[in-house]
Amino acid sequence: MAGLIKPLNNVYDQFRRLPGVGSKSALRLAYHIIDMPEAEVRRLAETLLQAKQDIRFCRECFNLTDREVCDICGDEKRDHSTICVVEQPQDALAMERSHGYTGVYHILHGCLSPLDGIGPDDIRIRELLFRLEKGGVKEIILATNSNVEGEATAAYLAQLLRPHQVIVSRIARGLPMGGDLEYADEVTLAKALENRTRL
């Protein structure tokens, strides 16, 4: 940014590259860094590096963890015969927050997206099949996002899993809780109607 001294501009540039940080936010953050005590800036810098170094993928479900196996996969009380397949670690986190799920997860780390050149070999599909082959899995819940790529990934996985002795399900798509019919888009409404349940 014009008019900024170099060290400040470097900070601005770094913040500008982060997702959701616009020009004004980056400038505000850069000035904030300069205002912070040096010890705090050091703590921020070290925390970022430390996290990057400590965090790896769980060897079972590929969720983020700082151990060999994540807390969920390592929990004896969870139902290891049900695997919920999500696109990203943050999706598993969202699912956990709903407190409605007691099984384990499988993180694909992406979704099929031919336009971006992402095919079945670029996401953790092979690892999911490997878990199936080890046995003991009764149900696979496909919980990819409800957009074009997520739906395509779910459809692909459903087909791929058909020959296996396992129940394959897809999370419900419908009117969000608290949502008004008036403001819902037509595709959501069509899905909500199609998937209506008997009372």
Place this chain on the structure above:
Amino acid sequence: MAGLIKPLNNVYDQFRRLPGVGSKSALRLAYHIIDMPEAEVRRLAETLLQAKQDIRFCRECFNLTDREVCDICGDEKRDHSTICVVEQPQDALAMERSHGYTGVYHILHGCLSPLDGIGPDDIRIRELLFRLEKGGVKEIILATNSNVEGEATAAYLAQLLRPHQVIVSRIARGLPMGGDLEYADEVTLAKALENRTRL
């Protein structure tokens, strides 16, 4: 945040403390850091620390600089007899971007705010008087913000500077360029009317 593994939660906490970064943004940024290559995270971390270490205050105007004297104070072509007094370095930057000012600055690093316990000794007022005593200053333009604290600081400075042989002025307050009368608040309109200029 509940459900986050510790190293990730540490990053989340650090981002959460930055201004304008809410819970969702902090989480998004934390996951982004984990996704970034380690070299890039290292560059980000080092840039923050480097800026913090390199940047100091200009000994003349107290703007941020990586030298003894900032580029503006060190520029022979600027009018050193006019000092524009602003609250923060970012205010001087905004002023510079308007390309309408050729004098030098004085950064107060705050404004009078009795409620927050900030009095005249807590901001760089003494240093401004010291610059006046060195001589050669013809005009002081008070460009503090146009809110309660900024106006109070300007009023205080105006009174303080009265005994000195110097012109004291205040930047105009009025309708912003491109602003509609219809949407302007009443205080702005009253100021715009009061400070009307003859054509």
